Amino acid sequence: MTAAHDVAVIGGGVIGCAIARRFTLDGAQVVLLEKAADILDGASKGNSAILHTGFDAPPGSLEARCIAEGYAEYLAIHARLGLPLIRAGALVIAWTEAEEALLPALMDQARANGVDDVEPLGAAATRALEPALAPGVRASFRVPREYLIDPWSAPLAYLLQAVANGAVVRRGCAVTGGAHDGTAWQLATTTGPVRARLVINAAGNHGDTLDRLLLGEQHFTIRPRKGQFVVYDKPAAALAGHILLPVPNAVTKGIVVCRTAWGNLLVGPTAEDQDDRDTATLVPATLQALQRRGEEILPALAGHEVTAIYAGLRPATEFKDYQIRAHRGGSYITVGGIRSTGLSSALGTARHVAALAALGTTARPAPVWPGVPNISEAAPRDWQCAGHGGIVCQCEMVTQREVRAALDGPLGARSLAGLKRRTRVTMGRCQGFYCTAALARLTEGRFDLAMAEAPDGR
Amino acid sequence: MDADVIIVGAGPAGLSAAITLRAAGLRVTLLDREAQAGGIPRHCGHYPYGLREYRRLMQGPAYAARLVAQARAAGAEIRTQTNVVALHPGPRLTVTAPGRVAGGVAGGVAELTARAVLLATGARETPRAARLIGGTKPGGILNTGALQGLVYLGGQRPFRRPVILGTELVAFSAILTCRHLGICPVAMVESGPRATARWPAALFPRLVGIPLHLETEVAEITGRDRVDGVVLRHRGTTRRLACDGVVVTGGFRPEAALLAEAHLARDAGTGGPQVDQYGRCSDPAYFAAGNLLRGVETAGACWAEGRAVARAMLRGLAGALPEGSTPLTASGDALRYAVPQRTAPGEGAALAGLQLRVNRPFRGRALVTAGGATLAHAITALPERRIILPLPSGPGPVTLRLEDAP
Numbered sequence: 001m002t003a004a005h006d007v008a009v010i011g012g013g014v015i016g017c018a019i020a021r022r023f024t025l026d027g028a029q030v031v032l033l034e035k036a037a038d039i040l041d042g043a044s045k046g047n048s049a050i051l052h053t054g055f056d057a058p059p060g061s062l063e064a065r066c067i068a069e070g071y072a073e074y075l076a077i078h079a080r081l082g083l084p085l086i087r088a089g090a091l092v093i094a095w096t097e098a099e100e101a102l103l104p105a106l107m108d109q110a111r112a113n114g115v116d117d118v119e120p121l122g123a124a125a126t127r128a129l130e131p132a133l134a135p136g137v138r139a140s141f142r143v144p145r146e147y148l149i150d151p152w153s154a155p156l157a158y159l160l161q162a163v164a165n166g167a168v169v170r171r172g173c174a175v176t177g178g179a180h181d182g183t184a185w186q187l188a189t190t191t192g193p194v195r196a197r198l199v200i201n202a203a204g205n206h207g208d209t210l211d212r213l214l215l216g217e218q219h220f221t222i223r224p225r226k227g228q229f230v231v232y233d234k235p236a237a238a239l240a241g242h243i244l245l246p247v248p249n250a251v252t253k254g255i256v257v258c259r260t261a262w263g264n265l266l267v268g269p270t271a272e273d274q275d276d277r278d279t280a281t282l283v284p285a286t287l288q289a290l291q292r293r294g295e296e297i298l299p300a301l302a303g304h305e306v307t308a309i310y311a312g313l314r315p316a317t318e319f320k321d322y323q324i325r326a327h328r329g330g331s332y333i334t335v336g337g338i339r340s341t342g343l344s345s346a347l348g349t350a351r352h353v354a355a356l357a358a359l360g361t362t363a364r365p366a367p368v369w370p371g372v373p374n375i376s377e378a379a380p381r382d383w384q385c386a387g388h389g390g391i392v393c394q395c396e397m398v399t400q401r402e403v404r405a406a407l408d409g410p411l412g413a414r415s416l417a418g419l420k421r422r423t424r425v426t427m428g429r430c431q432g433f434y435c436t437a438a439l440a441r442l443t444e445g446r447f448d449l450a451m452a453e454a455p456d457g458r
Numbered sequence: 459m460d461a462d463v464i465i466v467g468a469g470p471a472g473l474s475a476a477i478t479l480r481a482a483g484l485r486v487t488l489l490d491r492e493a494q495a496g497g498i499p500r501h502c503g504h505y506p507y508g509l510r511e512y513r514r515l516m517q518g519p520a521y522a523a524r525l526v527a528q529a530r531a532a533g534a535e536i537r538t539q540t541n542v543v544a545l546h547p548g549p550r551l552t553v554t555a556p557g558r559v560a561g562g563v564a565g566g567v568a569e570l571t572a573r574a575v576l577l578a579t580g581a582r583e584t585p586r587a588a589r590l591i592g593g594t595k596p597g598g599i600l601n602t603g604a605l606q607g608l609v610y611l612g613g614q615r616p617f618r619r620p621v622i623l624g625t626e627l628v629a630f631s632a633i634l635t636c637r638h639l640g641i642c643p644v645a646m647v648e649s650g651p652r653a654t655a656r657w658p659a660a661l662f663p664r665l666v667g668i669p670l671h672l673e674t675e676v677a678e679i680t681g682r683d684r685v686d687g688v689v690l691r692h693r694g695t696t697r698r699l700a701c702d703g704v705v706v707t708g709g710f711r712p713e714a715a716l717l718a719e720a721h722l723a724r725d726a727g728t729g730g731p732q733v734d735q736y737g738r739c740s741d742p743a744y745f746a747a748g749n750l751l752r753g754v755e756t757a758g759a760c761w762a763e764g765r766a767v768a769r770a771m772l773r774g775l776a777g778a779l780p781e782g783s784t785p786l787t788a789s790g791d792a793l794r795y796a797v798p799q800r801t802a803p804g805e806g807a808a809l810a811g812l813q814l815r816v817n818r819p820f821r822g823r824a825l826v827t828a829g830g831a832t833l834a835h836a837i838t839a840l841p842e843r844r845i846i847l848p849l850p851s852g853p854g855p856v857t858l859r860l861e862d863a864p
Binding site: 231233278279280281283284287288303306307308309310383384385386388389390391394395397400416429431432433434441449452454455 | 491492493501539541543554555556566567582583585586587588590591592593594595597600601603604607608611612613614615616639640677678682683684713715718719726729
């Protein structure tokens with residue numbers, strides 16, 4: 001019989017990675033199971049890369065608590081893990097009289113959520129802070145501690161710290177069934193059985209189906225909410241210092257305009273409910289509408305080139321709050337419905353889950369703190385340091401040394417998307433025109449699905 | 459001073475300029491960020507190259523190798539894997555390279571200076587993202603440049619049955635590239651009513667049995683890990699076509715990222731630098747030639763342009779180029795761009811003429827006015843087709859106006 005892990009985390013998104021780290025640091029023996037070839041392949045691959053204070057979360061909600069704790073822990077640990085923090089601040093902008101009327105209540109809500117440094121601004125003050133804004137601004141308030149982060153290095157760093165402290169990661173490992181035998185869960189997976197005392201469902205857009213598979217019941221239903229984004233080339237980033245937020249409505253935070261950690265400018269997301277759990281289809285008319293919206297907010301955006309387009313699926317449910325519940329005498333915890341704020345809340349959500357599990361393990365006395373390489377524009381890049389081996393990706397200035405490092409190590413990239421998330425290769429304006437051939441050579445034999453193959457007989 | 463002239467980009471324009479400048483005895487350094495000099499022809503393993511330059515029919519890689527050898531033999535220094543990351547007045551360049559950069563620090567970043575700089579960084583195709591093509595983002599969606607890199611530089615095959623999007627000349631290069639490794643395109647898709655490239659290239663797909671779908675758009679790309687099909691839209695009706703890749707061809711635009719934060723004036727129409735008829739930028743210590751000026755001309759045209767701009771640079775370094783220039787006034791809603799964007803009062807232009815493109819199918823005339831005289835040129839053109847008009851050499855401002863035929 002396989003030796004039992006203390007914890008099996010199902011799902012290698014930002015939530016699963018943070019949970020694997022938390023339980024490992026708390027002294028548990030953790031295995032993380034990810035069905036895709038690489039981590040961050042589901043809901044966590046496409047978000048707006050903001051570290052939210054939670055100022056607009058429903059006060060008193062579990063989501064608000066997890067965001068606050070996650071935010072605080074990120075600030076405490078990001079430097080030790082080599083993760084960037086871009087202190088952009090956010091402006092919640094009212095463009096109509098009706099929106100302006102909502103600002104005081106939103107500021108009260110922020111204060112109720114412990115974000116007490118919000119600052120109301122008139123039209124002139126708003127435009128003084130952000131001169132590229134369209135003239136129609138009526139008023140705004142500033143949330144100084146809304147920050148920009150690297151949405152992929154953060155979860156990678158969490159999981160790498162878990163691995164450095166003894167956690168095991170299985171990629172390309174889908175859970176196909178399982179049962180509790182009185183002492184532990186026996187999970188059937190596509191890479192063999194896994195035994196664990198505690199199972200944590202962090203399966204994102206598949207959370208309800210996994211509950212049904214393992215528990216025979218579900219307590220919420222996922223209806224993925226698609227968010228499409230348009231990313232502009234680097235010069236556009238000069239148009240917005242702050243994260244530009246609209247006044248939110250009941251369904252969505254609305255269309256955000258903000259810089260990215262890579263020095264671009266993004267506009268998105270849309271909020272489109274759909275049934276498909278896996279496919280986030282890009283729709284040209286919607287992307288054009290996003291561009292128009294972006295240009296309404298920042299008229300000078302009109303002449304700027306689009307670098308990338310992407311779509312993400314957030315695991316929305318029929319409930320507004322997170323759905324985190326223990327089942328089967330505490331041997332199984334579902335962490336579901338983490339829509340939209342997962343990146344901000346992950347570390348806090350992990351703490352909440354650990355408290356709920358109450359495993360009684362002893363925290364590791366001196367955990368290892370492995371750093372991730374910086375790929376953001378907030379700190380010096382590898383190409384600025386000697387001996388980088390040459391530039392592979394010209395648009396994003398990714399070096400050969402970075403690519404090789406990202407392919408090696410305990411969590412080496414196993415897909416081109418995974419390599420992109422670790423290094424930024426192919427993310428730039430040429431989208432692979434210049435570097436595809438070099439990348440295909442550098443990654444030969446490393447990916448589950450090769451970029452290209454030698455023709456037959458060679 | 460690291461050289462008399464530093465040339466950024468060792469493709470046909472940069473190499474021919476280097477050869478010309480060396481012949482005049484100048485110290486020339488070519489910087490190229492790729493591992494091999496030669497530019498785009500390095501990975502165009504097919505004909506026709508070299509007719510204008512060497513009076514023989516060559517394939518791209520042989521042509522590129524011969525140009526590089528000729529530049530080396532002429533005494534030009536060629537530094538590959540060297541990225542220019544910033545342009546400064548001076549002229550002064552910030553560069554990075556894997557090894558030691560002469561005159562700079564080991565690895566990391568260094569600075570180079572020269573009496574003049576020629577920018578010849580070429581052009582690239584517009585990728586899928588910038589075209590806002592819908593659908594998913596699986597593997598197997600490539601520009602022709604990436605496809606050629608895989609096939610000709612690596613002997614690798616990214617797919618077997620792709621759809622080819624676009625009908626500019628480069629799309630036919632994509633077909634040739636596919637056939638080199640036994641890749642069989644299943645269709646060629648063009649949104650316009652006819653192929654962009656002129657006869658006889660436009661006949662080629664039919665010759666090799668590839669269906670050409672006109673007035674058709676790729677509405678959606680499908681597939682999760684790999685492309686498994688496209689949805690084609692033709693006159694309001696859609697249908698699915700199975701394929702395992704998409705080659706997104708053409709839509710060339712200058713590779714002008716260096717200009718984004720540089721002090722040089724940029725033209726919104728071309729995306730490249732603003733130049734006068736000598737290829738001279740808004741900072742007269744900087745010149746530009748080749749497809750950085752506009753997307754896109756043939757390798758032979760870029761070679762000729764590099765040589766002509768190099769001769770202008772020699773005049774400039776000797777203080778023999780006219781100073782001052784006036785903007786070319788261009789109008790007409792069909793006009794996408796016109797090069798040069800400025801004219802200086804002087805003879806012996808380096809650029810082949812007044813180069814323009816239209817942004818929609820156009821039939822009408824171009825009116826070029828200079829020194830009180832107007833010349834009318836009849837034009838029938840599709841977008842992406844080259845149009846070259848004589849550039850008036852007289853003094854004073856030049857005006858260009860496009861007028862649709864009634």
